Amino acid sequence: MVARALSVVVAVAAAAAVIRTALGASYTVGAPSGSWDLQSNYIQWASNMEFSVGDHLVFNYSRVAHNVLEVSKADYDSCNISRPIATFQTGNDTVQLAAVGSRYFVCGVSSHCAAGMKVAVQVQAADTARQCRFSRRGGRQRVRCADQAPPATASSAAISAGVESLMGATLGSIAVVLMALY
Numbered sequence: 001m002v003a004r005a006l007s008v009v010v011a012v013a014a015a016a017a018v019i020r021t022a023l024g025a026s027y028t029v030g031a032p033s034g035s036w037d038l039q040s041n042y043i044q045w046a047s048n049m050e051f052s053v054g055d056h057l058v059f060n061y062s063r064v065a066h067n068v069l070e071v072s073k074a075d076y077d078s079c080n081i082s083r084p085i086a087t088f089q090t091g092n093d094t095v096q097l098a099a100v101g102s103r104y105f106v107c108g109v110s111s112h113c114a115a116g117m118k119v120a121v122q123v124q125a126a127d128t129a130r131q132c133r134f135s136r137r138g139g140r141q142r143v144r145c146a147d148q149a150p151p152a153t154a155s156s157a158a159i160s161a162g163v164e165s166l167m168g169a170t171l172g173s174i175a176v177v178l179m180a181l182y
């Protein structure tokens, strides 16, 4: 019974991941337990996430206390803030993840980077990610994977708003279908 419920949850989560990819997801750095601050563990935060091309990061912070510098890997590793690739300092900054590869961000205020205020993200191609479903029957674990569809290209705010309400309905019906199957 528990295993059955779990496999439904996993399947719905996989479906959500697909829709997320098609829309381009928004990730607030440090959320939900924190934001861009001196308390959060960003290595742990990023390890729970999968970033795809088309997603974006949001940095929320007090602009008098912090900023956001995008830097090279070498400068990320050494906390060198003297030659940023880009500087963000509004307190509510959106950074597009437009290409595959690694991105590195640090706080450029005082010694905040050395204190752990730094985050690295690995951005994957949206159309090569796979969704997998795990289930267990008769003591054997089964994994079924399917390739995701390429992401939609249209992404205006108006379209996103419409799709999001549609998304809720779609997820609901997927959950109902799965519960009927099991």
Ligand SMILES: [Cu+2]
Pocket: 065, 066, 067, 107, 108, 109, 112, 117
């Ligand atoms: Cu800071």
